[in-house]
Amino acid sequence: MPETGHILGIEGTAWNLSAAVFSDDRIIALHSSPYRPPSGGIHPREAAQHHAGEMKAVISEVLTNPSAIKAVAFSQGPGLGPCLRTVATAARAIAVSLGVPLIGVNHCVAHVEIGRWACGCDDPIVLYASGANTQVLGYLGTRYRIFGETLDIGLGNGLDKFARAKGMTHPGGPQIEALAREGDPIHLPYTVKGMDLAFSGIVSAAQDAQAPLEDVCAGLQETAFSMCVEVTERALAHSGKDEVLLVGGVGANGRLQEMLRTMCEERGATFHVPERRFIGDNGAMIAYTGSLMLAAGQTLPVAESAVNPGYRSDEVVVGWRDAGADTAYALADVMGGGGARGAEAVVTPVGDDVLKRRLPKGYRTPSLDHRLISERTRAEARMISTARAAGVRTPMIRDVTADTIRMERIEGALLKHVLTPEHLYDAGMCVGRLHGAGIIHGDLTTSNVIISDGVPVFIDFGLSYRSDETESKGVDIHVLFQTLESTSCNAEYLKEEFVHGYCLAFSGATDVIERVDEIRQRGRYL
Numbered sequence: 001m002p003e004t005g006h007i008l009g010i011e012g013t014a015w016n017l018s019a020a021v022f023s024d025d026r027i028i029a030l031h032s033s034p035y036r037p038p039s040g041g042i043h044p045r046e047a048a049q050h051h052a053g054e055m056k057a058v059i060s061e062v063l064t065n066p067s068a069i070k071a072v073a074f075s076q077g078p079g080l081g082p083c084l085r086t087v088a089t090a091a092r093a094i095a096v097s098l099g100v101p102l103i104g105v106n107h108c109v110a111h112v113e114i115g116r117w118a119c120g121c122d123d124p125i126v127l128y129a130s131g132a133n134t135q136v137l138g139y140l141g142t143r144y145r146i147f148g149e150t151l152d153i154g155l156g157n158g159l160d161k162f163a164r165a166k167g168m169t170h171p172g173g174p175q176i177e178a179l180a181r182e183g184d185p186i187h188l189p190y191t192v193k194g195m196d197l198a199f200s201g202i203v204s205a206a207q208d209a210q211a212p213l214e215d216v217c218a219g220l221q222e223t224a225f226s227m228c229v230e231v232t233e234r235a236l237a238h239s240g241k242d243e244v245l246l247v248g249g250v251g252a253n254g255r256l257q258e259m260l261r262t263m264c265e266e267r268g269a270t271f272h273v274p275e276r277r278f279i280g281d282n283g284a285m286i287a288y289t290g291s292l293m294l295a296a297g298q299t300l301p302v303a304e305s306a307v308n309p310g311y312r313s314d315e316v317v318v319g320w321r322d323a324g325a326d327t328a329y330a331l332a333d334v335m336g337g338g339g340a341r342g343a344e345a346v347v348t349p350v351g352d353d354v355l356k357r358r359l360p361k362g363y364r365t366p367s368l369d370h371r372l373i374s375e376r377t378r379a380e381a382r383m384i385s386t387a388r389a390a391g392v393r394t395p396m397i398r399d400v401t402a403d404t405i406r407m408e409r410i411e412g413a414l415l416k417h418v419l420t421p422e423h424l425y426d427a428g429m430c431v432g433r434l435h436g437a438g439i440i441h442g443d444l445t446t447s448n449v450i451i452s453d454g455v456p457v458f459i460d461f462g463l464s465y466r467s468d469e470t471e472s473k474g475v476d477i478h479v480l481f482q483t484l485e486s487t488s489c490n491a492e493y494l495k496e497e498f499v500h501g502y503c504l505a506f507s508g509a510t511d512v513i514e515r516v517d518e519i520r521q522r523g524r525y526l
């Protein structure tokens, strides 16, 4: 890595005020002052007051040689507004007084970068599980793309909330881990939607559960962590990457590490988790990422250094990593849902049929494993039939057992190999019928449609669910459009034909198509 000199990094998005100096591929100083609320959770203003009170002591501890500092990096977001502002004010003052550039670091990206650096891994799928965030990230093009994330609260905040309700002090995560070791997991609701997750339902159910606390803690961990591992595995299978990196405060949990390690061993991927001091919030991650950004010329004029409490990981243009040889190809792979072996199931031909068998997963407890495999197998078989009743061709189901569906083998070409306007128009009509019937496919790629005798046949309903929400329908179509854009020069025309068919078959189409545009502009899925 190029010589960048000493970089001062300041972190203070929430509970930990922490500063570090990075130089020549080394953390040369790191000092923290954690805020521990006397009761309840983190109060943003009190945490900010703590940071302001400790700022001088924390900075002076690491700033032993101010004249060597070449830049000042700070967490610009996401995080708690008052805390971010306190840190940004200090960073600006130091940068101006030293006459060096200021660097605004995205906190999530910094968690990832320090993890890659500390573990020496190159291009991982990242599970970033912290207090406020839970995301599965992978690098694509010039950004960290969010494959999936929590739709409500961050996993750590969920654990802490449950712990508080049970009279534990903040943070609750480590105490839940200790209790869970003594417990037998109870059943709790498992919520994975496509590659996204939700935790508030499971936390409320855990709070209300009438069982010994140890058993509830074990159930909470087993269920919530299995959800995270499942989504990580899916991202791994879809992207074709072969490294997994765990970062964020919840990553300190030994059980979560063990589950991810097991999943990686079963898939032939490598598992990485940084040493403890680099997992949760720390100044080193800001100083190190600052050094990467300085080398890439990504400094920040003071006038543009306002904090951004909602700063998303995928907004950052990553100027310090190679864009990759062929972005379009990589994206096609990601969106193609391909990979030699799916994340969940193997499909084998038998005569005129195929057998789709869901595989047991060693990372989850046998009872959760059985429950998920049989629930999903039944749901997929049912949804394939429901889709057919809605007027969309799907394979005929021959037989369903606890883990296997025997279904008609569809002969033909995958839509991705025959991208004609006519087929897209027909596919649009079919998706319109699905959506009209409240069916969300959940994995609408051009690999999951087979053109057989000129007619689109929809397969792989493993991630499908029922919803009447415009957002769910919009995301469904957004995924398809991304596949088209990355695999065809004719994407605009193909999309238009799809929309014509879709509008013809579904009366709510206009709202959904508007939402697709909005989702794209959000940049959330790219």
Ligand SMILES: C[C@@H](O)[C@H](NC(=O)OP(=O)(O)OC[C@H]1O[C@@H](n2cnc3c(N)ncnc32)[C@H](O)[C@@H]1O)C(=O)O
Residues within 6 Å of the ligand: 013, 014, 015, 078, 079, 080, 107, 108, 129, 130, 131, 132, 133, 154, 155, 156, 157, 159, 160, 171, 172, 173, 174, 177, 248, 249, 250, 251, 252, 253, 254, 279, 280, 281
């Ligand atoms: C935006 C920023 O402020 C935020 N940072 C953050 O949440 O701090 P972090 O250090 O990454 O994670 C703290 C969380 O990590 C949990 N935690 C720590 N040790 C744990 C353990 N052994 N088991 C489970 N959770 C643990 C805590 O309970 C707490 O919820 C974030 O990254 O989202």
Ligand SMILES: [Fe+2]
Residues within 6 Å of the ligand: 107, 111, 130, 131, 248, 249, 280, 281
């Ligand atoms: Fe964090």
